[in-house]
Amino acid sequence: MKRTSLFILILTITEGMVFSQKLLDIYKNGPVKLVPETSYGSKNNWTTLFNLYYDTIKKDVASRWNDKKIIIAPDGSVFMNHMNRHEIWKFGPDGTFLKKFGTKGGKANQFPMLPTVQGVVDGKYVFTDDVNARLKFFDMDGNYFKSITLKYMTRKFQPTTNGDILLTGWVLWRTQEPRSNTPKYNNRTIVVRLNLYSGDEKIIYSAFENDMTSLKDSIHDNSTVGLIGGKYLPSYMTLKRPEIVLLPDGRFMILDRTFGKVDIYDKTGKRSGGFQLDITPLKITEQDALENYESVRQTLLKSIKRAEAMPDTSVKKVSKGERGTTPGTMISTYPNKYEIISRAQDALTKIERLKDVNYYFPHLPYFSNIISDDEGNLLVFEYTNRDEKNGNIFNVIAYDNNGRKLARTSFICEDYDLSFSESTFVISKGYVYAIAKLKNTTGMPLRLVKFKITN
């Protein structure tokens, strides 16, 4: 028995080393090709499984959440949240849909709000969180185990060892200068170590981001309208907001998007080193400025047109059941179609400055996204020239978790339209698992795909 256990242990370690070695070699040996495994998920009827696909594509509204996110269990099973249904789906190691668990509701094993699957702790418990930071833990068969509710909003999670989970949280921190009547809101970001079994949580890092109420990238003067986000990237969020990468060994990195600086922190939250990203950010051109101006103008015109077609809701009859009102009373609503039209028309008069390239930050952020593989190596995705989009090439620089540059490479995927975000693109044991859209298909294109990484 002992011999068998030892053999399995050695096999597992060797397997890990081989995968790791393979990945490094592949990164170094030129463009990385993602080749889909055709047998993966072949027993599924994707059209039936993802039958809400067309309903959940959101157009012209702020899509607040990604509907689907995947995580990979140590045995190769995939857990995926299907937010609109308040469900978690489990796929087997061969990609076959096995089961779903969770429903909308207030019981312990239910989800009162849209759940996002976040990780697997100790290989035994898969967990989800929601907008109110309710963490719900289930065993690998979907049986409810326990809940932990945190007092702050959460962003990222990284299970480490012995039930510990490293996570980033944030709160809007309201401050007010003495003798001032204007409150300021700062985004306070924290890194926390939480233990699943004891529920103990310890803040190991805390920092304030810039004052959020003084956004420089807004067309925001003292008149009646504020227009935020009237620029292409870089916006406040994409340029100034630091990216925190949580590592499986309990350390974390903070990456500055504006200057490409990276700080490494140890398990206790103390800075232990840093490095500079070897990237030359793309410059914003005059053409970018002009295109942005035109895009904003067209969007505002579209908004006015749509508002004009809206029913008049400037006054509304109060129906039964609305608290604090008498049924039948007429009240005015806000915002209404006239409000939207007037604000959008006002905004149109203030966007001329978007034509000027000097109005923008001179370059794009140093990176668009960062994905860490299961060895803790960082894949830093660059912004690519718009001319390169047809080539379907994604430029990546791989660093190890000590900041040593491993390779500069490109990811190429011919058959699928990929999104390089942590939610839908996960590297595990030498493979990439992704929620991706099949190109050149007439039917429902969404798939869960397993890619072999090769040169």
Added chain:
Amino acid sequence: MKCLSRIEIQEFLDKEIEPSLMAGISDHIERCENCSKLLGQAVADKALIENVIGKSGTMEDNIPVPEFVQPVLYKKRITFYRVIPFLVAASIIGIIFLFRSDKTPVMENIPEAEILLYEYYDGKDLNKMWHEKSQIIILQDEKGNVIQSIITN
């Protein structure tokens, strides 16, 4: 909560119900068409009764009532030491109003637009958005309320 009987409605109207139950019952009546109707009737009945009693009351008012006689010695006297606490409290309130840093009410607006921005970009493939020229445009009023959020492309 179950619907209320006429007696319970009357008790509610007369505030004879346990105070801790008042809020729950009020909430139910607000949402229940049947109970709202009963309450309406009870209010009308009460008004009618009060009207009748009021009329009879005028008759009673005509009966002369002898003046209540109380010895002068038992009347409370307003002495200076009784006024001191009120004067101190008034002074403190006056000082607070005089020296407070801000005399206008503070706006409590949460930066909703910025939160929308965060949510829009969070977890997305930003390079893809750059290529698709996708961004979020948020129209605000002067108080910071979001009038509309629009996504380009």
